[in-house]
Amino acid sequence: MLLEFEKPIADLEHKLKEMKALASENGVDVNSTVEILEGKILDLKKETFGNLTRWQRVQLSRHAERPYSLDYIYAICDEFIEIHGDRQVADDKAMVGGLGTINGKTYMFIGQQKGRNTKDRQLRNFGMPNPEGYRKALRLMKMAEKFNVPVVTLIDTPGAFPGLEAEERGQGEAIARNLKEMAVLKVPVICIVIGEGASGGALGIGVGDRIIMLENTWYSVISPESCSSILWRSWDYKEQAAEALKLTATDMQSFGIVDRIIEEPLGGAHKDIHAMCNKLKDVIIEEVESLSNLEPQERILKRIDKFDNMGVVNEEVTQ
Structure with a gap:
């Protein structure tokens, strides 16, 4: 490509x-x-x-050769055991997770997974999880909390699946519950945007102590194409929409939403996957060690304050 x-x-x-x-x-x-x-x-x-323009970074984040969640997990873990199912409906293949070890320490990895070919993309639903995917993610987070294992989430989705059946099974409720539960998890939580970070689909596994983005990724309430179709009734203005949304890693860091940006190899993560995986591995180890020095309650309060401080609210009192 x-x-x-x-x-x-x-x-x-x-x-x-x-x-x-x-x-x-x-x-x-x-x-x-x-x-x-x-x-x-x-x-x-x-x-x-x-x-690169903002739109070009969006294009790079979607590159077909770019490593996905399982690519990173299998590369950085010495051992990895995938865990399936939400214990209610099904095993959502768009959301993957399990226990992995790095240098003898155990982590709970959770991430959205896209497919490489047509068959795999259909199996993974193009990286768009259903409610059972978010419920599986929450089940794994609670398991990690029970056994005092840090949680690492890898975000890469064009959004949660918007189909009728997803809404019927409680898509909004599943994401909302994850936001609430992740805010008070007693273990360290690191969220890393490795590709696309779109809307509530990304936020459903995106509440943590550290929010990190790879250099050529984006994080926004809406994709440039969808924004363009709403504002201009056409996808032809996606480049202007990307500029207006200010959705790149540097934008997010300037807004105080992202704590850290991981530099990618020249040309993108797919140009040197081995080097990219090593960088990601080092960052995960470093951040978890730093967070582990804090008491659980202190970590939770800092996490809540972090998200409370995002954005501005103006209230007008009328007499």
């Missing part, structure tokens, strides 16, 4: 590949020319990815 703004880089990389192949066939030394072209490619990458 090649995004529009990546094409100039791809063209130069193609020329470099052709040059190396031609030199190899003819036994010609082109090392100096190769070095110059490699330098140009690196400079173009730095310029391109250092000046």
Whole structure:
């Protein structure tokens, strides 16, 4: 998958590949020319990815080769046991979770999971959980609390599933209950946006002591396309909507919503998955160690204060 703004880089990389192949066939030394072209490619990458628009970051967060929740979990855990079902309705494949160990310490990982191909996307419902997905997530959080295991959530969803059957089974109530219960969990809770963070679908596993975003991700009450369709009755204004929504990691950090941004490899997380996983692993270990030094009640109060301080409320008193 090649995004529009990546094409100039791809063209130069193609020329470099052709040059190396031609030199190899003819036994010609082109090392100096190769070095110059490699330098140009690196400079173009730095310029391109250092000046991405908000819409371009949204596109990068959806890249088909970008690692998903299970990719990170299996890469950073020494062992991982997935736990299924909400004990009420079904096992929602769009929400995954289980116990994983890192350097001998156990964590409860919970995340939204997308699919790589058509069949897998249908199985995972395009990363849009039903109510049973959020109830499964809550079941795992309460289990973690019972055994004093820190919780790590990986957020990557275009939103909670908006179908009629989801509403009939209590989609809004399931998300609302998660918000309430996550606010008072006695164990450390770290929430990491690894791709898309849209609306209540993201917030349903997004209340924690630390809110972290990867560099090329977004977090907003609505997607740019949906915002465009509401305001302009067309998806054609999604770029303007993205700018207006201010939904990138740097925007969220400036608003005080996000505590930390994890830098991605040049070109995005999918360009060096191994390096990205190692960074994520180090951050999780560091943040959990820091939070573990606090007493549970102190941690809960800080967590509640954190979310209470988001946004501004003006009240007018009429006589």
